[in-house]
Amino acid sequence: ASGHDVVGVDVDPEKVGALALGKAPFFEPGFDGLLADVIRSGRLEVGTDVGAIAGCAVHFVCVGTPQAAGSPAADLRFVDAAVDSLLPHLGAGDVVVGKSTVPVGTAGRLADVVAAAAPGAVLAWNPEFLREGHAVDDTLHPDRIVYGVPGGAAGERATRLLDEVYAIPLAEGMPRIVTDYPTAELVKVAANSFLATKISFINAMAELCEVAGGDVTQLADAIGHDARIGRRFLNAGLGFGGGCLPKDIRAFTARAEELGAGEAVAFLGEVDRINNRRRSRMVELTAEVLGGSVTGRRVAVLGAAFKPESDDVRDSPALDVATRLAEAGADVVVTDPQAVPTARRRAPQLACTEDLDEALRGADVVLLLTEWRQFRDLDPVRTGELVAHRTVLDGRQALDRAVWEAAGWRYRALGRA
Numbered sequence: 001a002s003g004h005d006v007v008g009v010d011v012d013p014e015k016v017g018a019l020a021l022g023k024a025p026f027f028e029p030g031f032d033g034l035l036a037d038v039i040r041s042g043r044l045e046v047g048t049d050v051g052a053i054a055g056c057a058v059h060f061v062c063v064g065t066p067q068a069a070g071s072p073a074a075d076l077r078f079v080d081a082a083v084d085s086l087l088p089h090l091g092a093g094d095v096v097v098g099k100s101t102v103p104v105g106t107a108g109r110l111a112d113v114v115a116a117a118a119p120g121a122v123l124a125w126n127p128e129f130l131r132e133g134h135a136v137d138d139t140l141h142p143d144r145i146v147y148g149v150p151g152g153a154a155g156e157r158a159t160r161l162l163d164e165v166y167a168i169p170l171a172e173g174m175p176r177i178v179t180d181y182p183t184a185e186l187v188k189v190a191a192n193s194f195l196a197t198k199i200s201f202i203n204a205m206a207e208l209c210e211v212a213g214g215d216v217t218q219l220a221d222a223i224g225h226d227a228r229i230g231r232r233f234l235n236a237g238l239g240f241g242g243g244c245l246p247k248d249i250r251a252f253t254a255r256a257e258e259l260g261a262g263e264a265v266a267f268l269g270e271v272d273r274i275n276n277r278r279r280s281r282m283v284e285l286t287a288e289v290l291g292g293s294v295t296g297r298r299v300a301v302l303g304a305a306f307k308p309e310s311d312d313v314r315d316s317p318a319l320d321v322a323t324r325l326a327e328a329g330a331d332v333v334v335t336d337p338q339a340v341p342t343a344r345r346r347a348p349q350l351a352c353t354e355d356l357d358e359a360l361r362g363a364d365v366v367l368l369l370t371e372w373r374q375f376r377d378l379d380p381v382r383t384g385e386l387v388a389h390r391t392v393l394d395g396r397q398a399l400d401r402a403v404w405e406a407a408g409w410r411y412r413a414l415g416r417a
């Protein structure tokens with residue numbers, strides 16, 4: 001979309017096959033149209049052969065850095081493999097640009113790998129800040145851009161090439177911050193840690209509201225008017241999930257401990273615990289409204305994606321709650337406007353349907369766990385005709401309590417007494 005010629009390489013032939021046809025292998029609003037345009041224009045070529053990058057000057061590394069199995073730390077094997085695969089094809093003057101979220105120190109280590117194998121090539125770290133569901137707009141109009149580069153002429157060359165890549169947003173006045181490697185790596189995990197902390201802060205207040213009789217949404221509105229605090233990311237509910245915030249705060253903690261600075265970010269352990277307590281609380285609340293046991297009771301779970309406008313179910317709070325209830329013996333049916341296929345792959349033991357009415361029919365309790373527009377706009381009167389019992393648990397403060405109660409529903413929410 002910025003007029004550059006791009007070669008995209010992925011080791012997954014299915015993803016590449018879909019992309020080559022102009023179809024994203026995930027749901028992302030606005031992305032398919034843009035992809036089809038650039039494929040048609042011939043400016044984007046995709047494949048599985050890393051040799052196709054020969055002749056490119058800038059090489060972005062955007063592979064996954066998931067949580068390692070059995071450990072809170074990040075698994076760097078994909079980043080290492082991707083950088084290794086580039087080495088034979090690099091020319092002097094090329095820039096390898098890390099975009100993946102990595103533990104601080106990774107860029108310095110990889111810079112040595114690049115320098116040893118491809119003299120004259122340079123490594124930069126350029127963290128990514130896009131949000132799923134807003135990826136297109138966040139990419140074309142980022143809040144800021146950060147380049148972590150080495151000192152001297154190599155760093156200047158990397159900066160110059162990256163400025164060419166980002167010429168359009170830079171011309172629009174996007175702030176650009178050039179740093180050393182560790183700062184760039186830390187900016188990314190600091191930003192995600194702050195966001196996670198903000199969510200867990202409001203969810204901690206939700207716990208207080210539940211026992212003291214307060215209303216956490218009004219509380220968030222009231223403190224959010226203070227510009228120093230700000231209302232964004234103060235939506236209380238089932239907490240954060242996805243492929244980023246949970247694993248990033250854990251990896252950050254693990255890395256800080258390795259560096260002997262674990263105490264500095266020990267609070268992130270509490271952020272994680274508050275977040276996980278929201279999921280447990282939702283399971284408890286379900287049992288509570290069902291008279292103590294969920295066994296054999298029909299539970300309609302609205303939402304599988306970790307947030308609306310995404311089909312991503314990685315560490316999804318909704319899918320986690322659905323799984324825990326099914327394990328406790330409930331007859332759970334999950335529905336989601338986009339994430340049923342991904343949910344079926346991740347949790348094949350769960351009953352899932354794309355048909356919202358089918359999920360609601362005969363339900364003893366309805367759980368709203370991902371705040372898709374389709375669920376927020378549900379008509380309580382019509383919905384009441386489908387279910388067996390009019391009890392709704394609002395896990396995202398997404399429904400108008402008065403309207404639902406007026407339609408004869410028993411309404412309970414996380415964050416309200």
Ligand SMILES: NC(=O)c1ccc[n+]([C@@H]2O[C@H](COP(=O)([O-])OP(=O)(O)OC[C@H]3O[C@@H](n4cnc5c(N)ncnc54)[C@H](O)[C@@H]3O)[C@@H](O)[C@H]2O)c1
Nearest residue numbers: 009010011012062063064065078081082100101128130132
């Ligand atoms: N998803 C987001 O919204 C987001 C936002 C900002 C930063 N990040 C960071 O970006 C990185 C990627 O995240 P993601 O969610 O896209 O991960 P992902 O796992 O969905 O995608 C990674 C892709 O890399 C491919 N891959 C793995 N090894 C490869 C190799 N050697 N060569 C070429 N391709 C290879 C995989 O097949 C996969 O398609 C992570 O570090 C993540 O923390 C993600």
Ligand SMILES: O=c1ccn([C@@H]2O[C@H](COP(=O)(O)OP(=O)(O)O[C@H]3O[C@H](CO)[C@@H](O)[C@H](O)[C@H]3O)[C@@H](O)[C@H]2O)c(=O)[nH]1
Nearest residue numbers: 128129130131132199233234235239240241242244306307
């Ligand atoms: O007030 C809020 C805001 C968000 N969430 C939850 O937090 C999670 C994460 O949401 P969001 O940050 O919008 O999604 P991501 O796409 O995971 O994006 C985050 O993670 C990316 C990967 O690192 C970063 O690039 C983004 O800047 C950062 O927002 C979701 O489960 C939301 O439901 C809340 O519970 N309350």
